[in-house]
Amino acid sequence: MEDNKKPAFVVGxxxxxxxxxxxxxxxxxxxxxRVGIYKQLDTxxxxxDLVTEVDKGAEVMIRKLIQTHFPDHDFLGEESVEPxxxxxxxxxxxxxxxxxxxxxxxxxxxxxxxxGNPYFCVxxxxxxxxxxxxxxxxxxxxxxxxxxxxxxxxxxxxxPMAVSKEAALSDSLMAVGYNPDRNFALPLNMxxxxxxxxxxxxxxTMGSAALQLAYVAAGRLTGYYEVGLNAWDIAAGVLLVTExxxxxxxxxxxxxxxxxRHLAATNGLIHQELLxxxxxxxxxxx
Numbered sequence: 001m002e003d004n005k006k007p008a009f010v011v012g013x014x015x016x017x018x019x020x021x022x023x024x025x026x027x028x029x030x031x032x033x034r035v036g037i038y039k040q041l042d043t044x045x046x047x048x049d050l051v052t053e054v055d056k057g058a059e060v061m062i063r064k065l066i067q068t069h070f071p072d073h074d075f076l077g078e079e080s081v082e083p084x085x086x087x088x089x090x091x092x093x094x095x096x097x098x099x100x101x102x103x104x105x106x107x108x109x110x111x112x113x114x115x116g117n118p119y120f121c122v123x124x125x126x127x128x129x130x131x132x133x134x135x136x137x138x139x140x141x142x143x144x145x146x147x148x149x150x151x152x153x154x155x156x157x158x159x160p161m162a163v164s165k166e167a168a169l170s171d172s173l174m175a176v177g178y179n180p181d182r183n184f185a186l187p188l189n190m191x192x193x194x195x196x197x198x199x200x201x202x203x204x205t206m207g208s209a210a211l212q213l214a215y216v217a218a219g220r221l222t223g224y225y226e227v228g229l230n231a232w233d234i235a236a237g238v239l240l241v242t243e244x245x246x247x248x249x250x251x252x253x254x255x256x257x258x259x260x261r262h263l264a265a266t267n268g269l270i271h272q273e274l275l276x277x278x279x280x281x282x283x284x285x286x
Contacts (some may be wrong), residue, residue, distance in 0.1 A: 014069045016126055020136040021107055023065040023253065024122045027058045028140035029041030031107055035141075036116055052114065055079055058106035062124065062250060067101055073100040078232045085181070085261065088230045092258050101127045103258070105232040109208030118142070123210040125235035127258060135236030135243075137214045146240055147213040154217050155245040163217040163246040163267035169277065172270050174200045175212040177226035185228025185285070192283030199277055209263075213237025216265050217244035223274055227251065227285035231258045247271045251284035262286055 031054055038052040059077045066075065074095055081091040095101050102124065107113050109120030118141035126134040135154075136144040146161070148154035154161045166172045176193050179185035197203055203220065206212050209229055215221040217240035238248045238256055247268040248256045253275050256263075262285040264274055278284050 008046050016070075016134050017136070017147065019066060019069050020124045020126065020134060021138075021145060022148065023062045023125050024136045024138035025145065026065065027061050027106060028122045028138040030054075030061065030066075031113070031120075031122070032140040033056055035113065038114070039188070041114060052107075052110065054113070055107045055110055058122065061102060062104050062106060062122070064224065066124075070100065070102075073102055074098040075102045075104065076232065077106065078230065079106060085184070085228065089259065089261070092231050093159045095258075096112040098127070099129055101130075103127060103208060103232050103235040105230075108210040108233055109206070112207045117207065119208055119211055121211050121214070123232065125239065125273045127235065130258060132235060132239045132258075135239035137210050137236050137240065137259055139214075144214075146217065146236075148201060148236075148243040150239065150243070152243070154240045156214075156218055161218045161240070161244045163216060163244050164222050164239070165269070166222045166267065169196075169199050169270050169273040170201065172200045172222035173202055173204060173219045173220075175204050175206065175215065175221045175224040177209060177212070177224075177229075178205060178207075178216045178226040179226060181228045185226075188227045188285045189225075191281045192227070192278055195277050195281035195283065196225070209233040210237045213265055215239055216223050216246055216267070217241045219244075219267075223264070223270060225251070225274065225278065227262045227283070229261050229263055234260075234263055238263075241265045249275070250286060251275070251278050252286045254286075 105123040135148040248265045251262040
């Protein structure tokens with residue numbers, strides 16, 4: 001007998017994953033075509049916190065593509081929220097009761113995009129009743145599509161991903177972030193960076209939280225730490241890491257939620273050692 005039961009996470013004939021991949025790919029290709037020829041550059045919370053008309057246009061494109069298939073779903077996009085940590089936290093809290101919430105950063109790594117540095121991406125996540133169920137990150141400059149579904153693993157271009165196997169912080173390649181918040185986040189991150197610089201094999205910063213999480217998931221980085229992040233920066237990447245066998249908490253080891261702003265993501269093996277280092281250097285932000 002033919003089984004007419006629809007697969008999980010399907011509305012009509014389009015799966016959530018298919019729609020997210022399509023939206024990320026289309027937005028990513030358009031963003032790539034605008035490198036070096038954007039028209040308007042503005043700042044948000046600081047002179048280092050940049051936004052262009054391409055960020056805004058890409059978000060509109062993604063929103064329309066998603067809402068064509070799922071018009072009743074909620075949508076939280078970076079460019080639809082007022083700048084600043086307080087506004088970000090308020091926006092996320094406003095969707096606490098949302099059944100289906102799409103969380104989108106149209107260009108994670110805008111500063112890189114502005115300078116023609118090829119490390120930026122589209123980040124799209126879907127949370128169902130507050131739980132991350134889908135994460136898609138597309139790097140258009142390297143044509144890499146990272147996809148994770150809750151309970152189904154994580155993949156890059158269809159190939160399964162797994163976190164790295166380094167078991168000691170001293171053997172680790174760690175990613176860090178130079179946050180644009182010069183008053184609160186950056187000084188704390190610098191404390192962590194100073195400590196980790198002498199405790200790890202080496203440090204890297206790509207200028208994109210989402211890509212750094214994707215690289216942890218792919219085993220290219222052992223871990224990633226940063227204070228002062230937003231839900232749209234990290235939601236998709238968090239699921240990529242956990243579905244690849246890694247661990248994600250706040251900087252004191254607390255469980256991740258969409259309200260988490262201070263992040264530690266690792267292969268799991270070095271996680272406790274990383275948290276101890278952050279605590280000792282007073283770099284947790286908590």
